[in-house]
Amino acid sequence: MYKHPLIDRDKMTPAEALDILIEGNHRFINNYSVEKDFQSLLRITRDKQHPFASFLSCSDSRAPVELVFDQALGDIFSVRLAGNIASDKAVGSLEFSSKYLGSKLIVVMGHTSCGAVKAACDDFKDGHIGEIINLIKPSIRHEKTIAAEQRNSKNPDFVEKINALNVKYQIDSIIRMSDIIADMIESREIGIIGGIYDLETGKVKFLEDTLKV
Numbered sequence: 001m002y003k004h005p006l007i008d009r010d011k012m013t014p015a016e017a018l019d020i021l022i023e024g025n026h027r028f029i030n031n032y033s034v035e036k037d038f039q040s041l042l043r044i045t046r047d048k049q050h051p052f053a054s055f056l057s058c059s060d061s062r063a064p065v066e067l068v069f070d071q072a073l074g075d076i077f078s079v080r081l082a083g084n085i086a087s088d089k090a091v092g093s094l095e096f097s098s099k100y101l102g103s104k105l106i107v108v109m110g111h112t113s114c115g116a117v118k119a120a121c122d123d124f125k126d127g128h129i130g131e132i133i134n135l136i137k138p139s140i141r142h143e144k145t146i147a148a149e150q151r152n153s154k155n156p157d158f159v160e161k162i163n164a165l166n167v168k169y170q171i172d173s174i175i176r177m178s179d180i181i182a183d184m185i186e187s188r189e190i191g192i193i194g195g196i197y198d199l200e201t202g203k204v205k206f207l208e209d210t211l212k213v
């Protein structure tokens with residue numbers, strides 16, 4: 001049985017970290033949760049954190065990482081920004097968790113029906129929201145199968161295609177922007193993978209073609 005990362009995290013491989021997440025999401029969709037002793041976890045994690053996985057995921061209130069993977073205090077280093085965008089500050093946070101906290105796996109997780117992705121599909125702008133959209137827009141240029149008049153947020157097929165392309169683009173951005181993370185992936189100290197959380201079923205579909213472990 002899986003023990004708290006504080007105890008055995010250092011021996012964990014990136015592939016094992018992914019298995020723990022897959023098992024946790026399976027519990028979540030089956031409405032089951034492992035018992036958590038938050039009082040003892042508060043005590044254990046009081047002075048130091050040992051997250052086994054780092055997430056770059058969307059801020060959407062319906063996609064809380066710890067809940068959908070049935071994890072507890074100290075397990076997940078969570079970076080959440082609308083559209084799960086690899087801004088320089090997001091990448092810096094992932095460098096911190098990977099290099100200095102020893103986290104084993106980076107997951108870039110989008111979700112179905114993402115408002116930020118829809119806004120990018122419509123080239124929406126207001127206040128600072130345009131800065132988020134600008135970091136999603138390259139994924140739209142990567143999509144070449146949908147006809148011009150169908151390329152908007154009213155077309156769910158287009159939105160979900162952009163959603164998956166966006167996850168892949170953000171992974172590429174992280175690796176392109178960060179020598180620290182690229183080197184750690186190369187030396188197999190950490191892994192990286194993309195996934196899409198389904199708001200209807202609660203299931204996370206990992207994108208196997210993005211996996212580097």
Ligand SMILES: [Zn+2]
Binds near residue numbers: 082083114115
């Ligand atoms: Zn979203």
